[in-house]
Amino acid sequence: MSRTARPRRYLMCRPSHFTVDYSINPWMEPAKPTDADRAVAQWERLYTLFRELGHTVELITPIPGLPDMVFAANGATVIDGTALVARFRHQERVDEAPAYVEWFRSRGYRTVHRAEFTNEGEGDYLLVGERVLAGTGFRTDRRAHAEAERVLGRPVVTLELVDPRYYHLDTALAVLSETEVMYYPAAFSPDSRRTLAELYPDAVIATDEDAAVFGLNAVSDGLRVVLPEAAVGLAAQLRARGFEPIGIDVTELLKAGGSVKCCTLELRGAPA
Template sequence: MTSTVVAAERMPTTRRYLMCPPRFFAVEYSINPWMDPSRPMDRDLAEQQWTKLHDTYVDLGHKVETIEPQPGLPDMVFAANSATVVDGRVLGANFRAPQRAAEADHYRRWFIENGYHNVVMPTRINEAEGDFAWTGKFLLAGTGFRTDPGAHAEAQEVLGVPVVSLQLVDPRYYHLDTALFVLNEDEPNIAYYPAAFSKGSQKVLSRLFPQAVIATAEDADCFGLNAVSDGRNVILPTEATALAKQLESRGYEPIFVEISELKKSGGGPKCCTMEIRG
């Protein structure tokens, strides 16, 4: 018997995001398959694309705060990699690549200066929302290329939420947020690209989310899964057209943004967007 997913009326919820302007953005080294320092990059265009993403959130009624970028940290624009926040508890980051290590303390100080006293810095390699996705009930946690498996247990202890570990197997999708995103948290559902995960993790996701949106290889390749949803509006790259059609059929409202320059460093809308919950 074939199941049919009926489009529901989706209700957005107001979100609070932290972003970092790409003032010093550049591709100066290679720490993922998308990065090629010899490839031309237009920083002015990157700033325009980031500004459009920022303004899209504001236009949707979300609160967007910014952290001051720092020279010598070209990837600091990817705010999602620097903390995971659930119910006001903040778990910072501990980057695998030495080129990004200093970013973690700048974000830690931002939280302290903005009134967050329950801030814990991890002892294990942990690249925050790059590999952690809060579903509203439990935390999906990726490993395989960046975040250590031991960081999953640490996140459970610090954040006080159940954690489901997932194994990434394709180096192009080196972070969980390149292969999966949460569509809504009221009745948790996701969109994901199965081939980015091990066979066992595919079975886990299928069991947990039988109504998930399954992305095509083309959607995954254009960073379509590095998307941000507020429960109705879904911000995703302009090339993710097949994914957008699936989302529309489920009652979501796709909103396209250009990420051509950000993608040259292996990032997209979600990479630039840390969500602050509580």
């Protein structure tokens, strides 16, 4: 299959204040040492890679005391220039939302909507073609899905997550193109597995091993797929389908329950 990369615009946040001093997901162990310099170095490599691939990367200023702000994907969902800013579930992250509101407004976004119901941005909202796949079960309130459909103007499909290790949709499913996804079936309820099988019968299916290294927390530009380097099985499957997988080491950030996609919020539509 012939595939073409499309230049993207991303928003990222340098992990200047990275640490794990609280636990809001199963990956976070405050007693386990973290290396802030290593986290920054790994993030810098990802940032540089996106730019080398021809993508535009904008930055939001990290705020002291908000170590999870590095996971910019959770800050909002942006489609057709409309920014639906997150409303975080856990108190430890609540103060991130105003920073995203300010960032979007200062950059000239005309529609910046502060969510009424709890949602954690592209952590749980993934655009596939004209459809938004929306996760629920651990972070995003199911009622937020109707709000997203109204604000973003796209049909929303609800998917229920059932494994606490995969607490956001972007840890259990990745968008590869406008018609293709890869996902880990065991992370979803039976009804949601049936929905995914109907919508994407030719999806790439992740093994337990690849899911456990956050291999599905990946970013695709339609040709190149940036994913954790330990997800070798997924990389092989992607290569067989004509994609160009690019492995990267972000294991320090995984200590906080995040990886490639968590660090990357796509900016769709004006302003440039």
